[in-house]
Amino acid sequence: MAIHIPGLIAIVVFYLLIVAVGIWASRKSKQTGSTADSEDVMLAGRNIGLLIGIFTMTATWVGGAYINGTAEVIVSSGLLWCQAPVGYALSLVFGGLFFANRMRSEGYVTMLDPFQHKYGERMGGLLFVPALLGEVFWTGAVLAALGATLSVIVEMEPKPAIIISACVALFYTLIGGLYSVAYTDIAQLFCIFFGLWISVPFALTHEAVSGITANATQNWILPIDTADMPMYVDSFLLLTFGGIPWGVYFQRVLSSKTALKAQILSYIAAVGCIIMATPAAILGAVAASTDWNQTNWPGKVPIPAEDLPMILPMTLQYLCPPAITFIGLGALSAAVMSSADSSILSAASMFARNVYRSLFRSVASEREVLWVMRVAIFGVTALALVMALCVESIYALWILCADLVYVILFPQLACVIYIESSNTYGSLAGYVMGLFFRVAGGEPAIGLPALIQYPGYNSKTYAQPFPFKTLSMAITLSSLIGMSYLTKYLFESGILPRRFDIFQCIVNIPDEQMVLASRDSVDERTKFGLYGKENGGKVNPALKFSNEDLITTGELESDSETATSEKRGSIQ
Template structure:
C-alpha cells in the first residue's frame, strides 16, 4: 500500500470494487472510529471521577476540545509528534505507579496469588476446555481485526518508504507488548489485595461489577495521592494519543474517499483539507456526545470492531492480494457476512441469537455462542467474495448473461485505473 502512494485504506477498496461499494465499506470503519473516540473519552471521565472526585463530564469536554483543536491545526504532524510525547509520558507514569501498588501493605505477593487462592481465585486464571474455541476466536479477532483500520494505515502510508513502514509496524507490535506489562501487574495487584484494609471496603471490585474500573481504583486506594495524579496523567496521555488518531482517521477517509471521489471529484486540495477540518469538528462533537453514554459506547465499539473484522478485513485482503475479484463478489460477501453476524446475536446489546451455532448454550438467562462464529463469518465472507467474483466473471465472459445485466459495469467497461494526473494528484495529497 505504501509503494502505491495510497492516501487512505479505502483507496485499494475503491480501485478494486468501485466507489459505491467502497463508500459502503467506509460505514463500519467510520462507526468504529467514532465509537472508539467516545469510549476512550468515557474511560478518562470515569478515571477522573474516581481519583479526583470531579464530574467526568468536565474532563470529557476539556479533553475532546483539546484533541480537536490541535488535530485541527496540525493534522498528522501534530498527531505524530504529540503521540511520541504522550506514549513516553504514559509509559513512565504507569511504571512509577507499579512499585507503590506492589508494596502496599494490603496486597499479597502477586507471585504467590498467581497460583494460590487468597482473597479470590488465582489471578493467572484458566481456560475451560469448552471455551477454547471462543478464546481462539477472540485471539483471531484481536490479531487480524486490528489491521483493517485507517488509524494504523495513516501511519504506514505516511512513512518515508515501504521498508520504514514495515520496520515501524514490527517495532510498534513489540512496544505494544511492553506497554501492556504495567497493566498486567496492576491487575494482578488488584486481585491480590484485601480491599477490606482499604477505605474502599468490601465487597471487592469484581463482586461490585467494577472490574472495568480497576486501574483508577488501584491508583486511588493503593497509591499515594501524588502517584495517583501521575497515573491519571498517563491515562489522559493514552486517551489523547488514541483520540487524535481516530479523529484524523475518520475525517481523512470522509474527505478524500467520499467527498472528493464521489461528491465533488474536481475539488481542489485546499477544499479537501477544509472539508477534512469541518468533518473533524462534526465527528469529534458526535464522539463527545456519545462519551456520556459510558458503558453502552464500549459495547457499540466492540460490535463495530467485529463488523470491521468480519466484513472489511476480507475485502481488504482480496483487493490487495486477489485483484481479479470484483464488485459482485464484494457485494455478496459483504451482505452475507453482515447477515451472519446479525443472526449470531450480541449479548451486550441484548440482541438474542437467531442462529444457534454448534455448542451454543443457555447460561444465566442468555445464549452464549461457544462456536468461533466471528472468524467463521469472516471466512464465509472471504470465500463468498472469491467464489462469486469468479462466478460472475464466468457468466459474463462466456456470455451466459447478457451485458445489460452487468449493472456495475465491471466486465463491459474498462476497469478504472488511476490516470497519470490522478496519480500525481494522489502524491500531492499524500505529501500534504
C-alpha cells in the same frame, strides 16, 4: 462530591502541555507548506521519520481502553484471557508483513483508496460505513474510559472530563493535522510509560498486597475451561486480524517516507505494544492479590463485576501515594487522547477524500477538500462524544468496533490486495453476507438477540461459545471470492449479456477506466503511485503515455475487430 484540587491541577497542567506540543507541531506543518494540500495534512507530507513513526504507531494502539482493559481482564478472568496486547502486537506484525509495503508502494492516501480504485467509488463509500463506525466506537470507548478514571481518582463528574478531553484532542488535530497528532503522541507515550511504571513499586509494596507470586494460580493465573476454548480462539483471531484494517494504522503506514520504513515501524511498534501493556498487567495482578478490606476502598468486597472496569484507577487511587496517583492519572489521560486524536483524523480524512470528493465533488479543489476534512473532524468528534456520554457499557463499544472491522473489512482488504479477480459484485456479496451472519449471531453486551443459535448456545445468558465471528468473517471472504469468480465466468463466457454488467467492472468497462488501467501497467507507479505524490511533489514522467500505449493494452481488446477499431478511434 468534593473534587480533589491537586488532581485537577495535574490534569490541567498535563492538558496545557499537550496543547503546547500540538501548537508547536502545527507551526512545523505551516513552515513546510503542508497546510495548502489536503494530502499533506492527512499524511504529514509523507515525511514521518522512522522514530516518530514508531512512537505515533505505538501510542495509537495503546489507548485508554487498552490500558484499563488489560488490568480489568486479569482481575476478572486471569492472565491467559488478556489477549489484547499479544493480539494487537501480532496484528502489527502481520500488517507489516502482508499489507504495509504494498499499500505504501502504491502511494495511496487512505485505506479506502484501493477499494475505490478496484471496486468503484460507490462500493468504497459503502465500505466507509464500518470503517467510520469502528473509529467512532473506538474513540467513544476510550473517552468513556477516561470519564470512569477521573470519577474515581479526582472524584469529578465524568461527563465534563469527557467533553474537555475531546475538545483538547479536537483543537490540536484541527490546527495541525497528522503533524500535531504525531508529535503529541510522542509526549503522550512518554507520559504513559513513566506514569504507569512509577506506580508499580508503590502498588507492589502496599501493606494490603500479599505478593503477586504467592497465590498467583488462584488470583490471576487462572486456567481456561475446555468449553471456552472455541470462544478463546475466536477472540484471539478477532484481535489479531481485526487489528489490521484500521484507517489509523494505514495512515501511519502511508505517511512513512518509504515502504521499508512502513514495515519496520510496524514490527517495532508491535514490541512497543507489549512493553506498554506490561505495567498495566502488573497492576492488574496487584489488584487481584490485594485484600481490599485493608484499603480505603468504600465499595463492596469482593469487588462487584460492575466496578471491575475501574480496577486500574482504583489501584492507583488506593494503593499509591497521592502524588504518584496523579502522575498515573496523567498517564491514563495520555493514553486516551493518543488514540482519540488519531481515530478522529483518520475518519475525517476518509470522509473528505473517499466520500465527499469521490462520490459528490470529483472536481473539488484541495482547499475545498481540506475544509471538508476540518468540518468532518468536528462531526466525528461529536459522534464519538455522543457514544461516550450515552452508552453505558464501554465493553459494548469495544465489541462493536472490533467485530465490524474483523468481519467486514479484513476479508475485503485481503481480497483487494491479493485476489486479482475480485470485483465489485463479490465485494458487495461479501459485505451483505458477512454483516447478516454477524448480526444474526446476536450480541448480549448490547441486548441484540440471536437469530441463529449455534452449537452450545446458552438460552439463559444468550452467549454463543461457538466461534461465529470467525465463521462470519470466513463467510464474507468466501462470498467475495466465490461471487467474483462466478460473475467473471458468466460475463466473459457470454452466459450473461454485457449490458447486465451494471457495476461496469468485468466486460462493460467505460473508456476512462481503461485509460486508468493502462496507467496501472506502468512499472514506475510503484515509486510514485496513482493516488499520491512523490516526496518531492514532482509529477512522474513515466505516467505520460501515448495513444499507441493505450491501444496495445490488453484492457482495450474487445470481442470483435469492429469494437476494437471504434475504441481506437475514440481514444485518438
